Amino acid sequence: MRRAPLAAATLEAMGYTDVRVLDGGVNRWTSDGYPNEWGVNVPSKDFGERMQVEHSIPELHPEELQARVQQGEKIVILDSRTPQEHRRSCIPGARSAPGGELVLRLSSLVPEPDATVVVHCAGRTRSIIGARILQRLGYSKVYDLKNGTMGWNMAGLELEEGSNRLELPAPTPEGLQQAEAFAAQIAQEDGVQYLAIDALNALIARSDRENVYLIDVRTEEEYARGHIPGFQWSPGGQVV
Structure with missing residues (x-):
C-alpha cells in the first residue's frame, strides 16, 4: 500500500x-x-482477446494449417509483424504484411476476395487485429493462427528463417480507392476525429508544456524520406 x-x-x-x-x-x-488481469503487455493483449471473442474471429491451430497446406489447399499466409521479425523467422510461405499496411495494399496481397487467409504474428494480438481488419473489409474466410510463431514451435513444427518476401506491393488505384473508402467508413463508425493543420500546429506549439504524442504510422522508409517535425515513427501495426 x-x-x-x-x-x-x-x-x-x-x-x-x-x-x-x-x-x-x-x-x-x-x-x-x-x-x-495479469501478465506482460496486458492492455494490448486484453484488447486483442476481447476483439477475438466479441467479433467471433476464427482461428486455426498450427497442426491444422500445416495439414491443409500439405494437402494442397490454396491459403494466403500473412505475417502482420515488422519486416525485421519476419526475416528472422516466420511461418513457412508467409508474406510480410505489417498490420498498418494491410488495408492500403490488400488488393495486391490478396487479390481474390474469396481466398482463404491466415494472419500470424509472434503470439496472437497482432494477428487477431489483422484478421479483424480483413473481416471488416468483407473477407469471409479469414483466420488468425493460434499463438503464432510461438505456437508453431510448440507444435514441433519448423519456422522458416531468412525470408526475402519483404517488399510491399505498391497500392493499386483500385486498392487505394478501397482503402480510402474503408478509412472513411471506420472513421464514421468509430468516431475518429480529423485535425486541421492549424490545430495540429497549435498542439505542437503547446507540446513543451502539455502531453502531446505525435506518431507517424507509415513505413520506416516513408518516415525516413520525410516527416512532419516532432513526429516519432511507430508503424501502425505496432501501436496497439
Missing part, C-alpha cells in the same frame, strides 16, 4: 491535478469480486 501514495505524491509534484489512490489496492479490488 505504500507504493501507491508515494506514486500519487510524485505525480502531483510533477503537476498532475487529478490523482487518486485506490482504497485497499488490488487486494481490496479482488476481495470485492472484480476481475484481475
Whole structure:
C-alpha cells in the first residue's frame, strides 16, 4: 500500500491535478469480486482477446494449417509483424504484411476476395487485429493462427528463417480507392476525429508544456524520406 501514495505524491509534484489512490489496492479490488488481469503487455493483449471473442474471429491451430497446406489447399499466409521479425523467422510461405499496411495494399496481397487467409504474428494480438481488419473489409474466410510463431514451435513444427518476401506491393488505384473508402467508413463508425493543420500546429506549439504524442504510422522508409517535425515513427501495426 505504500507504493501507491508515494506514486500519487510524485505525480502531483510533477503537476498532475487529478490523482487518486485506490482504497485497499488490488487486494481490496479482488476481495470485492472484480476481475484481475495479469501478465506482460496486458492492455494490448486484453484488447486483442476481447476483439477475438466479441467479433467471433476464427482461428486455426498450427497442426491444422500445416495439414491443409500439405494437402494442397490454396491459403494466403500473412505475417502482420515488422519486416525485421519476419526475416528472422516466420511461418513457412508467409508474406510480410505489417498490420498498418494491410488495408492500403490488400488488393495486391490478396487479390481474390474469396481466398482463404491466415494472419500470424509472434503470439496472437497482432494477428487477431489483422484478421479483424480483413473481416471488416468483407473477407469471409479469414483466420488468425493460434499463438503464432510461438505456437508453431510448440507444435514441433519448423519456422522458416531468412525470408526475402519483404517488399510491399505498391497500392493499386483500385486498392487505394478501397482503402480510402474503408478509412472513411471506420472513421464514421468509430468516431475518429480529423485535425486541421492549424490545430495540429497549435498542439505542437503547446507540446513543451502539455502531453502531446505525435506518431507517424507509415513505413520506416516513408518516415525516413520525410516527416512532419516532432513526429516519432511507430508503424501502425505496432501501436496497439
